[in-house]
Amino acid sequence: MANDKTSMQLVANGILKENPIFRLALSMCPAVGISTTVMNGFMLGIAVLFVQVCSSVTISMVKNLIHPRIRIPTYTLTIATWVTVIDMVLAAYLPEAYAKMGIFVKLIVAFAIITMRLEMFACKEPVGASFWDGLGMGLGFMIGMMTIGLVRELLGSGAILGYDVLGFKPLLFFILPCAGFFVVGLMMAFFNYIEVFYKRKKGFTS
Amino acid sequence: MRNIITIIVRLTLSCLIAAFVIGLCFVLTSKAKKHNEHVNEEKVIYSLLGYKGDAHPPESLKLSVLYRYVVSDPHGKSIGYLVPTGQGETTAFSFIRLDLDGNLIDQKQVAVGAEDAVEQEGRDKAIQAALGPGAELTYADKTIIVTENGNRISYLVTGKFPGFKTFVSVMLALKPDFSVRGLAILEQEEDPGLGAEIEKDYFKNQFIGKSFETLKTLDVVKEPIPEEYLKALESRLQKEEAAKIREQFKDHAIYALTGATISSRSVTNGISGTVKKFAYRLNILDKVIKDQKIVVPF
Structure with missing residues (x-):
């Protein structure tokens, strides 16, 4: 199956058209649980980006060697290996960041988005395209997490990136995990609305 | 049958490769990790003693x-x-x-x-x-x-007690009379924005200067922190002024965090308990060392 998209189109696809959080609605658990601040979202995003790119490239390289019946265990194994590697490297060289995101990094093994991209894309496409797709998906996830983090941090603690901008805390509720569902839901509605609006303007009926 | 054997062989092979990669990574990073932990601990210790940043502790x-x-x-x-x-x-x-x-x-x-x-x-x-x-x-x-x-100037005591969610681990610097000199929160997993505020200066600095007698019966009050005390705790005032205000609140109860009374209370009780137990144990050990005339460097 040949891919006719250019590298930039693949990246843009991951960020906009198939954004993991807002359009595919995958990996909602971390999106809701961890995105309490912009920084948290950013750090988990970086880790996911790295795991996604590495696993996509690895699977794409060995796609002809994988027995079709054991592809899912192989994906999980690949992801787990990369996650462990990142976990160790972070613990050794960036201890301060690791102290904050340590437990989230181990959770990446179970992220639906990574397995899904390996199954849908990397096991069929060449290495180059898989790299760009992984990059796009990772960036899409990171941007999604940071946007949710921005809303929650601003409304919950009145700060952005740890700097107090409002001087007061509008709604403490937004810090709690349950508020993540509200933010994600509202943002999904917002993005869908923009899409509908955009299509109508162009003359399409949705 | 052949299929099963192929699957087993391939899975085993993949696992071996993965194990090799992880093992290699461990060997390469384990030394740096240990070194980091050590450096980090030392940094906490010296900053508790008042040697922050580039200030080097004296040789003595x-x-x-x-x-x-x-x-x-x-x-x-x-x-x-x-x-x-x-x-x-x-x-x-x-x-x-x-x-x-x-x-x-x-x-x-x-x-x-x-x-x-x-x-x-x-x-x-x-x-x-x-x-x-x-x-x-x-x-x-x-x-x-x-x-x-040769003179004791401080004790560094580690304590671990349950917070709102999981254990909170702290390191306390005490003066020889068991009053608090400094407090560092080493590990906690409280809710960000609520319980996690125990790491902030305006909460943990409240403990500094509390005497042993005060600590024994230290309580938590659910009142807003007075403005001037808040400024003194966040070191936004001149040193002398801040010291004066702190002196004023020296025996006052701990002001609880908004929305995190349980975390505030467990940290307060935990610290009080840690200090009480430590003082009790140290007195016993000191007595034995003195009675037996054991030569120690402290």
Whole structure:
């Protein structure tokens, strides 16, 4: 199956058209649980980006060697290996960041988005395209997490990136995990609305 | 059948490759990780003692580490302390065993180098060898006694107690009269924005200067922090002014965090308990050391 998209189109696809959080609605658990601040979202995003790119490239390289019946265990194994590697490297060289995101990094093994991209894309496409797709998906996830983090941090603690901008805390509720569902839901509605609006303007009926 | 064998062989192979990659990574990073942990601990210790950033501690400052163990043997349970002995540059260690009433059972030389004593594995092995078979060791905690020219200037005590979600682990710097000199939160997993605020200056600095007597009955109040006290806690005031305001609130209860009364209360009770237990244990150990005329560097 040949891919006719250019590298930039693949990246843009991951960020906009198939954004993991807002359009595919995958990996909602971390999106809701961890995105309490912009920084948290950013750090988990970086880790996911790295795991996604590495696993996509690895699977794409060995796609002809994988027995079709054991592809899912192989994906999980690949992801787990990369996650462990990142976990160790972070613990050794960036201890301060690791102290904050340590437990989230181990959770990446179970992220639906990574397995899904390996199954849908990397096991069929060449290495180059898989790299760009992984990059796009990772960036899409990171941007999604940071946007949710921005809303929650601003409304919950009145700060952005740890700097107090409002001087007061509008709604403490937004810090709690349950508020993540509200933010994600509202943002999904917002993005869908923009899409509908955009299509109508162009003359399409949705 | 052939299919099954292929699957087994391939899966095993993939696992072996993955194991190899992970193992290689571990070998490459384990040294840096240990080094980091050590450096981090030292940074916390020195910043608690007031040497922040580039300020280097003076040469006369010396840290002696006591490791506390619980020993179970056929005669029952006892408490053991691994203490450095001798004056000046010490490399000798003794294991002092006390019964539950605080009386000395025995004192044994432990053959362990200063380097090995830092690592738990090497330390446990050496103590086990000194005690002989039959005794079971359980590591409890460690305390650091800071001396300057032979005079005790501070104790560094670690404490671990349940917070709102999981355990909160802290390191306390105490003055020789057991009043609080500094507090560092080492590990916590409280809710960000609520319980996690225990790490912020305006909460943890409230403990600084609390005397032993105050700590024993320290309580939490659910009131907003007075504006001037808040400024003093976040060090936004001149030093003399801040010290004056702090002096004013010295014996006041801890102001709870908004929306995190349970976290505030558990930290307060935890610190109070840690200090009380430490003072009790140290007095017993000091008495034994004095009675037995053991030469120690602290």
